[in-house]
Structures are given as C-alpha cells and as structure tokens.
Amino acid sequence: MTTPVLELKNLTVDIPTRFGTLRPVDDVSWSIDAGEILGVVGESGAGKSMTGNAVIGLLDSPAHISGGQVLLEGERIDRLKLSDMRRIRGKRIGMVFQDPLTSLNPLLTIGEQLSETILRHLDVSNAEADARAIRGLDEVGIPSAKNRMGAYPHEFSGGMRQRVVIALALCAEPTLLIADEPTTALDVSVQAQITALLKRLCRERGMAAMLVTHDMGVIAETADRVAVMYAGRLAEIGPVSQIVGQPRHPYTDGLMASTPAASAGQARLRQIPGAMPRLGKLPDGCAFHPRCPFVQDKCRHDPGPKVGIADDRAACWFPLDAQEDVA
C-alpha cells in the first residue's frame, strides 16, 4: 500500500484557559491519498478549521497539539521547528482561505506575489519564476494572464481573486492543498466555477486536498470522501455517496435532512433539536446524545466507539444501518 499524502493519527488539540482546558479537536484520525479530495463538514465550532490549522501548524497560541501525530507523506510534521515548518508551508502544503481579499497583499501586484512565492520555494531564475506565475494564472482560468500580472488585487472581482489565491497556493506545486471554506464568500455561479477548478486541478496533478466547508451541496459535488465532525470529534467518515445517501451516524442523517435541498416539496424541514454544545460544557458519553433521536442509556455514559484510520465507520453505538427497524 502506498503512503497516504496526509495522515492524522489521534490528533488532539488543547486550549488551556483559566476555566479549564478546552479540546476543540479530540482524537481525530484520517488519511488522504494522492488525487483524493476529503471533504470535512460540520457546523461552526465543530473543529474543522482547527484541524486544518493544526495540520499546517498555524494554531494560534495558546492552542496547541497535545497528542497524536500529523504525517505528511509518511513524515511527522507536528513537531517541526518553526523555520522547518515554514519551508513546508506553501511548498508542500498549499492553503486557500475563505476570504480572497484578506489573503492577498493589497500593495503588491499579483505578479509580484506569485513570483515571490515561487522564488522562495523553488530554485529558479527571476524570468523562470515569472513564466511559471503566468502559467499558474493561465491554469486557474484567468484570461490574458500575461497582461494581468501587473494588476493589483482590488482590480479583480471576488471570483477572480479566489482564482489568484488558488494559483498562489499551487505555484510551488504542493502535494496537499488545504482549502478552508474556499467558496463561502462567493456567489453560486462563481462557486460552481471554483469547485470545478479544484476538482480538475486535483485530478490533473494527483494532488490531495482537504476541503473544509459547511455546505453539504459543495461537499456532495466535490469530495471523494467525507469526514463529518461534531464537537471536535469525528462523527463519521466514508465515501461521499454513502455519507450523503446512507448516513449511519444520527447526526449526519439529521444534518443532511435539514438542508432545504433534501426536503424539496415538503412543508417542513426536518430539524435537529437544540444546538451544538459549547466546548466547555460537553455532555458525558457521546457528545451528540442530548440531541439524538435514537439515544439509549449506553450513549449517556460511554463516548461513541472510536473511528480509526480505517474507513467507513461511524462513532455511534447504534449506527442507523443496524437499527432499520427502530426508525
């Protein structure tokens, strides 16, 4: 078996506070193979962005990795020195954030920003860096790329800016791309363009991608596999068709059913009662049990079974496929 591009082993992130330690990421394990897009979904506060930030070593103090491992192509990167991590960030891991305007420097032309990144990570001449920058812009679908090299970020529309950010993330040819809500700030038609672009680039370059989003529709269309997070824990992971079509964790099921698209033509949306618990006040046992329609005694004391590296598992004592008769 080949080494996965990214492997998380029991990753745990802690934030020490005056009122005790919060755990925004709790024992999360998964892997992403080359050319694969792993979608990470969850509601706000589920720990999905925290997981992404832990992978690239951008946790804001006092948050820190308190347990587990992050392996990039089989090599541990969670214990690296800051200077070593800087060499990996941008070169081997590309990043795309939600807001394309704040990810670009408004005072530099996009050509300068691209060549700077290329020169920092690759051993090439200035002219070669410029040529690569133009190729990069071409690849993400910016028309007349050569003429736009001297343009400033404010001269681009939101969708075009996000393309520039993607070109920037990809210019050093990383093996892993982490995209944190890349289309949330964009209109639907532009969102469709950007997700199609991400899919094409992953396929063509054999790049692994971790796509963090709260939009089930985007996940359903873009991801190959999906990880569902709830209150910092991995609730379920599996191929996209299964997560969307036959979810086994009651939370996944509720999440899918509560999207308006899923219940087109019905008078009422199915809703999950209550809200996600705050990190400081996690209930005992399975974190989802106070909202779960199938809760049983065991769920109130025992946290759900662990979801390991191996695929296709739900962190639920009574997964939905095993209790058809109950529903």
Next chain:
Amino acid sequence: MTGLVSIKGLTRVFDVSKPWLNRMIERLPKRMLTAVSDVSFDIPAKTTYALVGESGSGKSTIGKMVVGLLRPTEGNVEIDGIDLVTETDPAIIDRIRTDIQMIFQDPFASLNPRWRVRDIITEPVSARGGNIDGLAEKLLVQVGLAEEDAGKYPHQFSGGQRQRLCVARALASEPKLIVCDEPTSALDVSVQAQVLNLMSDLKEDHGLTYLFISHDLTVVRHMADTIGVLYLGRLVEEASPTSLFNEPAHPYTAMLIDAAPRLDAFGREVEPPEGEIPDPTDPPSGCAFHPRCPLATDICKAERPKLTPHGAGRVACHHAGQVRLKGAA
C-alpha cells in the same frame, strides 16, 4: 387584484462618483450606479414572495425601499393601498409603519448588546407608547425560547437563538408584512432548519406576509409561494417555485439552478457557467444578461426585453422558454 404590497416601476440610482474636488481636478464624469431598475411586482396578503439573485443584483436595496429605509429614485411602493413615498399625513404613515417589520441577516449586529432582551423585543411597541405588560414573555414562548430569557442580554444566546429574538421583536408590533433580508445566511444548516420552520409556523398563526430576500435557491424554493429572480437590478423572471425549478424560462434562472450544488449529484460533471455579474455602473446594452447568455442574438444586444406573461409567471427575455436545464436527468 392588488396585493398587500404593490411595487411599480421601482428604481434606485446611487451616486458613486469620486468626491467633488477629485472630479474637478481629474475631470471625471459623475458615475451613477443603477442598483434597481424598473422593478414591479405584487405580494398578495399572507403569501411569501422571495427575491433571489447574486451579490449586486439589488435584492437588499429593494427590501430597504419597501420598509422605507431608502427612498426610491423613481416608482412607488404601495402597502395596503398607501404609497409611503408620497404620503404626507403623519398619522397614516405611522399606522403603515407599524404594519412593516424587518429581520436582518446578522443576528449579532442587529441586537443592542447593552439592552436586556425584554427591552429589545418590546421596543417597537413601547416606542409608540403601547402596552408592553407580559408582551416580551409571550413572544419569547412563541419563538421557542423561555419566559425567563427576558431578563438576559443578547450575548447569552447562540446565533440561532438570537435570530429567534429578532423574529420575536419583528412580531411585537403585530405587523402584516415582514421583510427578511437573508435571515438564515449566518446560521448553520441544522439551526437554519429550526428558524425556517419557526417562520413558516408563525406565518400560519399570525397571517403574515413575507418578503424573503436570499441568495440561496434551495432555501427560497422551500419558503416561497412566488419567486422573483433579479439580475443586475432587473426582475428577469417571476414564477412559482415548482415551475421555476422545473421549467425555468429565463436563461439566467436556468444557469443559477444548474450552478447550485445538489446533494444527490456526487461526481456530477457540469460545465460551470461562464463569466461573472457585470459592472453595474456600466451595464451591457439591451438585455443585461446577453454577454453570458447561450441564446443571445442581435436583438438581445439592442433591445431591453420587457417583463411579459409566460405561462403562469412572467419573464423578461426575447427567447423565453427556449432554455434547457443541463443537470436535468
């Protein structure tokens, strides 16, 4: 039959020129942005009319003009037969104003953090000297919160609960019309479902009329009785959700529906739409959609299509009804 709300020829132009001195020195012309251009529609009482469109399509501007936060440049907004733009009798204006309320997108920005929930919710009534005994408690229960919550401050509530507070405040003056500007865009899906269900229930119980503004087609499909699609400040199509989603008559509507991500479409390979919404200060000639339209012909470049009846709805397109959905399987 005219509805509760009747909007005719509504137009709003914003002056987005540089400051006067810059214009003089740099010899620049004035720049005008037509945010809303000749929009007309009716909202029958006790129905939900949804406006959808991408950013810059003018949907929020229309909402603000309906509640009277902005004055239209041209056209008028009639509510219950009274035109708020030209009406001068303060008593009548005041009466109509109590009939309109608004729910905003961001529940964190639209509640005063220094006020107790009781004061926030009852303000629409207390500001007019009405009786507020037990009003906050009654409304809190109606929106699914507890009576004790009246003494709390907004920061003690989660996003979804705050949006419930906004709904309670909107209900306080017993309005007929509630303008909801992206009411669930800031919320998570499971919470969004709760708020949307609550809004549907309240509509039944109180006989409310909603003007529902959203960019999310799936939400609109769920909530609306009639959907109006806006592009660059113009109403391009108006139809019931069923006919709009099954047989869109305007190519822009078809493009939006194709572009919207679908849950059942994993691995779907659809050509993404081309281009972006054009600069509103310099809109294309004729039909504003023609540079991106697969059906565009010469007439589309020359002549702006009028909104004409098409089936049960209305559409503004020279080639109405010729589009096909790509994703239709």
